[in-house]
Amino acid sequence: MSAPIESFPNSRNIVREVLPNGVVVLVYENFTAQSVVLTGSVTVGSSLELAAQCGLAAMTADALTRGSASYDFAAISEALESVGADLDVNGSTFTSSFSGKALGEDLPLLLDILSDVLRHPTFPENEVERLRGEILTGLNYRQQDTRYRAARAFYETLYPEGLPYHLSARGTLETVARLSVDDLRAFHARCYGPREMILVITGAVKADEAIQAVRRRFQDWSNPDQPPRVRPQNPTPTQMTRRVQIAIPGKTQSDIMLGAVGPSRLDADYHAAQLANSVLGQFGMMGRIGGKVREELGLAYYAYSQIEGGVTALPWNVSAGVDPENVDLAIEKIADEIRRITRDLVSADELADNKSFFIGRLPLQMEANEGIASMIRNIETFDLGLDYLLGYRDIIGALTREDLLKAAQHYLNPESLVVAVAGPPDA
Amino acid sequence: MSNVFRHVLSNGLVVLLKPVRTAPIISWWVLYRIGSRNEPTGITGASHWVEHMLFKGTDQFPAGYLDKAIDRVGGSWNAQTFFDYTAYYETLPAAEIDLALRLEADRMINARFDVEEVESERTVIISERQGAENSPMFWLGEEVQASVFRVHGYHHEIIGDMTDLRTMTRDDLFGHYRQHYMPNNAIAVAVGDFDPDEMLERIRAIYEPIPAGAAPALFVRPEPVQQGERRVTVERHGTTSFIQLAYRVPAATDPDWFKLELLNSVLAGTDGFGGGGIDNRTTRLYKSLVETQLAVDVDGGMTPTIDPFMYTITVVLRDGVEHQTVQNALDEAINRVIAEGVTERELERAKKQARALFAYGTERVTMQAFWLAFAENFNSYSWFEDYVQSLETVTLDDVKEVAARYLRAQNRTVGWFVPTTDAAQADAEQDEEDFE
Numbered sequence: 001m002s003a004p005i006e007s008f009p010n011s012r013n014i015v016r017e018v019l020p021n022g023v024v025v026l027v028y029e030n031f032t033a034q035s036v037v038l039t040g041s042v043t044v045g046s047s048l049e050l051a052a053q054c055g056l057a058a059m060t061a062d063a064l065t066r067g068s069a070s071y072d073f074a075a076i077s078e079a080l081e082s083v084g085a086d087l088d089v090n091g092s093t094f095t096s097s098f099s100g101k102a103l104g105e106d107l108p109l110l111l112d113i114l115s116d117v118l119r120h121p122t123f124p125e126n127e128v129e130r131l132r133g134e135i136l137t138g139l140n141y142r143q144q145d146t147r148y149r150a151a152r153a154f155y156e157t158l159y160p161e162g163l164p165y166h167l168s169a170r171g172t173l174e175t176v177a178r179l180s181v182d183d184l185r186a187f188h189a190r191c192y193g194p195r196e197m198i199l200v201i202t203g204a205v206k207a208d209e210a211i212q213a214v215r216r217r218f219q220d221w222s223n224p225d226q227p228p229r230v231r232p233q234n235p236t237p238t239q240m241t242r243r244v245q246i247a248i249p250g251k252t253q254s255d256i257m258l259g260a261v262g263p264s265r266l267d268a269d270y271h272a273a274q275l276a277n278s279v280l281g282q283f284g285m286m287g288r289i290g291g292k293v294r295e296e297l298g299l300a301y302y303a304y305s306q307i308e309g310g311v312t313a314l315p316w317n318v319s320a321g322v323d324p325e326n327v328d329l330a331i332e333k334i335a336d337e338i339r340r341i342t343r344d345l346v347s348a349d350e351l352a353d354n355k356s357f358f359i360g361r362l363p364l365q366m367e368a369n370e371g372i373a374s375m376i377r378n379i380e381t382f383d384l385g386l387d388y389l390l391g392y393r394d395i396i397g398a399l400t401r402e403d404l405l406k407a408a409q410h411y412l413n414p415e416s417l418v419v420a421v422a423g424p425p426d427a
Numbered sequence: 428m429s430n431v432f433r434h435v436l437s438n439g440l441v442v443l444l445k446p447v448r449t450a451p452i453i454s455w456w457v458l459y460r461i462g463s464r465n466e467p468t469g470i471t472g473a474s475h476w477v478e479h480m481l482f483k484g485t486d487q488f489p490a491g492y493l494d495k496a497i498d499r500v501g502g503s504w505n506a507q508t509f510f511d512y513t514a515y516y517e518t519l520p521a522a523e524i525d526l527a528l529r530l531e532a533d534r535m536i537n538a539r540f541d542v543e544e545v546e547s548e549r550t551v552i553i554s555e556r557q558g559a560e561n562s563p564m565f566w567l568g569e570e571v572q573a574s575v576f577r578v579h580g581y582h583h584e585i586i587g588d589m590t591d592l593r594t595m596t597r598d599d600l601f602g603h604y605r606q607h608y609m610p611n612n613a614i615a616v617a618v619g620d621f622d623p624d625e626m627l628e629r630i631r632a633i634y635e636p637i638p639a640g641a642a643p644a645l646f647v648r649p650e651p652v653q654q655g656e657r658r659v660t661v662e663r664h665g666t667t668s669f670i671q672l673a674y675r676v677p678a679a680t681d682p683d684w685f686k687l688e689l690l691n692s693v694l695a696g697t698d699g700f701g702g703g704g705i706d707n708r709t710t711r712l713y714k715s716l717v718e719t720q721l722a723v724d725v726d727g728g729m730t731p732t733i734d735p736f737m738y739t740i741t742v743v744l745r746d747g748v749e750h751q752t753v754q755n756a757l758d759e760a761i762n763r764v765i766a767e768g769v770t771e772r773e774l775e776r777a778k779k780q781a782r783a784l785f786a787y788g789t790e791r792v793t794m795q796a797f798w799l800a801f802a803e804n805f806n807s808y809s810w811f812e813d814y815v816q817s818l819e820t821v822t823l824d825d826v827k828e829v830a831a832r833y834l835r836a837q838n839r840t841v842g843w844f845v846p847t848t849d850a851a852q853a854d855a856e857q858d859e860e861d862f863e
Contacts, residue, residue: 032449032450033449033786033790034786035702035703035783035786035787035790073708074709077706077708077709078709080705080706081705081706081707081708081709081776081780082709082776082779082780083779083783084705084779084780084781084782084783084784085705085783086703086704086705086706101703101787102783103783103786129720130717130718130720133720133723133745133746134717134723134724134745136746137667137723137743137744137745137746138723140666140667140746141666141667141743143666144563144664144665144666144667145561145562146561147561249664250663250664250665251560251561252557252560252561253554253557253558253560253561255561283495283498284491284494284495284498285482285491285494291491294551295490295491295547296547297547298546298547298548298549298550298551299550299551299554300551300554301551301552301554301555301558302558321554321557321558322554323550323553323554323557353495353498353499356499356500356501357498357499357501359501360499360500360501360502360520361498361501361502361503362501363450363451363452363501363520364452364501364502364503364518366450367449367450367452367790367791367792368702368790368791369790370703
């Protein structure tokens with residue numbers, strides 16, 4: 001007997017309120033734990049910045065918790081850490097997201113700080129300089145990270161110049177070095193606002209009290225200049241396989257990322273593609289790819305596929321870490337599996353197993369507040385409906401072998417993949 | 428007010444049961460009292476490799492069967508090898524827990540260790556080590572640890588030395604397995620949605636038929652007293668500099684361990700129990716190293732272990748800053764805590780943080796079961812259950828006293844990672860010296 005599906009978050013146990021200024025608040029009570037988790041997003045990302053200012057949105061998000069009108073850097077740190085709480089803000093391509101955790105009794109403090117840093121950041125000169133040094137050191141370090149470099153090369157090749165994912169939202173050594181405090185202030189003033197902001201709270205808190213607490217801190221926020229949400233175009237699929245090789249001296253393993261543009265979370269065949277992906281590189285210790293590359297041939301410690309699935313078409317890709325001598329063989333075997341998933345129907349057993357996997361894993365995914373909050377945030381972000389989970393079994397149950405094949409064929413073509421490899425020279 | 432039920436079966440298997448009815452799932456762990464500390468030279472990494480082999484099947488559950496069986500019911504399973512143990516777990520919908528009970532009983536004694544599977548896994552494990560080697564901190568950490576422990580088995584990385592990974596045989600691994608995998612060398616823990624009497628009855632039915640084995644002789648060599656500060660430098664191709672300090676500290680059962688944990692919390696920040704952490708921006712080392720723009724990150728770590736281990740402080744230097752400059756600032760902060768101790772406010776904050784992190788860490792049945800097994804291995808599950816209480820009793824004098832006793836330069840190893848752009852060095856890094 002699995003968890004009764006009625007016990008999952010749904011329209012009867014999620015309290016949802018839209019404030020007049022556009023902030024959407026969703027609260028789910030869970031008194032089985034002492035903590036409260038807060039997560040959400042504002043519609044501010046690197047898609048709103050100029051290429052010459054690459055990294056501006058991410059640096060702005062990082063700088064929010066470096067000082068605000070009511071809390072300087074030390075006060076934010078002291079207030080949070082003295083009660084064992086945590087709050088982070090991170091910028092990505094289309095949104096900047098925030099997440100926090102505290103004991104239930106400390107939710108008001110968490111909301112106080114969140115509100116102040118989102119609405120009234122001060123971007124102190126010395127703190128921004130310190131932050132810049134941290135980002136630059138991080139970017140420099142990543143230049144030596146084979147997994148990061150393979151992923152970057154993959155994205156740069158898959159998404160042509162001018163499209164949002166071509167550049168890293170973190171920026172480059174050159175652009176981050178040039179960003180000024182004024183740039184950050186102007187970007188915040190122009191882009192941050194309450195419209196379409198999502199705020200999810202789950203945990204040991206009464207829903208009406210949480211909603212009230214959010215209202216008090218966010219309902220008078222406005223920004224008439226807040227830009228409309230960016231609706232990005234999808235890239236044109238590649239016509240032939242393109243391979244990029246990055247040489248990093250002193251490394252002992254090569255990392256591979258290969259794939260194509262996959263579905264967005266909003267595409268009708270998203271679930272079919274996810275199920276096909278599970279067969280390809282997830283189910284039963286990394287699916288068919290793991291079975292071939294790791295278990296049968298012993299080529300890699302990790303080899304799996306994933307669909308990232310955001311508001312726009314993110315990659316459907318395969319990642320593997322292999323001995324430099326085995327790079328070509330691993331790529332060949334992975335491409336064989338992509339060829340197979342796009343040519344043949346999956347077996348009836350594979351379909352049944354993977355459906356069972358998708359439905360059966362829900363109780364574990366939502367055991368703790370983080371998982372529940374993340375699911376509710378996805379439901380709101382992608383407009384899935386509060387009763388999405390109640391119908392989930394039917395959505396997955398209705399998928400056929402043909403649906404999976406069609407989805408795989410739609411997104412993957414084994415003859416036109418982007419392949420990126422980062423490892424030691426002469427690999 | 429613990430609701431942990433402890434039983435010892437007739438074959439010596441220790442069973443801990445903790446009903447938690449917050450979600451319809453159960454986590455089942457089996458921990459063996461064998462880890463990398465017990466591996467002599469020549470078979471370093473054997474415990475970890477054996478762990479991998481236990482996923483390669485038995486006659487009853489052939490390779491690949493269980494991966495699918497667990498996923499099919501929406502469960503998760505994995506294993507971990509540590510210095511002091513090797514542990515396996517499944518977290519499953521409560522109604523499916525029988526699968527976990529049966530599979531762990533089966534692979535306790537029936538893992539196949541086929542020669543072909545051993546060879547296939549050899550390259551997987553070498554690949555796992557190579558993946559770790561791509562990180563500069565792996566090289567520094569390995570070098571520091573080897574300098575801290577000249578004699579004790581903690582001196583090598585859990586994954587093992589590359590030379591042993593290339594030469595160990597199927598018989599080495601199978602012998603390691605047969606010597607240490609038996610009910611009287613194991614701890615089994617269930618946490619989740621069950622009735623403890625029914626669960627115990629089921630466990631007895633499945634596990635008591637497994638006979639006890641001859642108690643294994645453990646390879647343990649005590650580390651001699653350190654005779655003064657040790658220094659190591661690692662030079663490899665890269666861009667970022669690191670410093671790691673490692674102080675010799677007592678085992679988890681020593682009352683000083685909790686005092687040092689609170690000291691670490693004040694100095695560098697604590698890590699928590701796997702349910703989410705907190706930043707360390709109020710800590711002394713963050714203020715003296717990161718706020719002053721000497722470093723971009725600092726981290727401290729106390730590890731609960733059976734034998735005396737090490738307290739590490741790891742610093743990521745800001746680009747362009749010299750090692751010695753950071754080392755001086757580190758030493759100044761450490762000397763200050765030795766001379767002055769910590770303040771009451773710092774101590775209270777550390778205790779409150781521990782309470783919160785403990786609460787976060789017990790929200791998932793998987794983590795609760797892990798910590799119960801983990802603590803039972805070196806002492807008693809009550810070490811974990813009483814964790815917050817043990818910290819509460821620590822005083823300002825206690826912290827000052829352990830700072831003075833353990834944070835002496837004579838008791839530490841200083842490791843520097845120095846990045847180089849030297850092409851010849853990079854070439855040399857790819858070759859290993861051959862000794863015939």
